[in-house]
Amino acid sequence: MVEQKNLVLDANQELGEIVIAPEVIEVVIGIAASKVEGVYGMRGTFASNVTELLGRASHGKGVYLTFDETGLKVDIYCYLKYGVSVPKVAMEMQERVKQQVLFMTDIELIEVNVHVVAVVPEKMEQPDLDELFEDEEDTNE
Numbered sequence: 001m002v003e004q005k006n007l008v009l010d011a012n013q014e015l016g017e018i019v020i021a022p023e024v025i026e027v028v029i030g031i032a033a034s035k036v037e038g039v040y041g042m043r044g045t046f047a048s049n050v051t052e053l054l055g056r057a058s059h060g061k062g063v064y065l066t067f068d069e070t071g072l073k074v075d076i077y078c079y080l081k082y083g084v085s086v087p088k089v090a091m092e093m094q095e096r097v098k099q100q101v102l103f104m105t106d107i108e109l110i111e112v113n114v115h116v117v118a119v120v121p122e123k124m125e126q127p128d129l130d131e132l133f134e135d136e137e138d139t140n141e
Helices: 022-034 046-053 086-105 134-140
Strands: 007-009 018-020 039-042 063-068 071-081 109-120
Touching: 018 022, 022 039, 022 063, 022 071, 022 086, 071 086, 086 109
Parallel strands: 071 109
Antiparallel strands: 007 018, 039 071, 063 071
């Protein structure tokens, strides 16, 4: 989370200022990162996982912003699917996140750090027990 509460954009001073909450930027980054092919999901906290269990999407999970004198930096913590090229997916995430934040907020990110927390294997299909033991029931009768 950003130490500073809101980000003020340089805008036309005649009309007023534009203020963007850091949560908005986190959501933009979370959605852009999770849409990259090969990303399984984003790492969340206990609270965000409970929120998702209750049916509400938590798009900003796994995204941490820091703001210093050089600019805005982001750390993304994610899970990747097994079998993908980790460097390719990570670089695609960096590019996509930078583009989306620039396009939607006119803020240029100084750094986009991708932290791959885990690789998630494909789920094996569970065999149907009725089908497996169907032949045995026929022979037992």
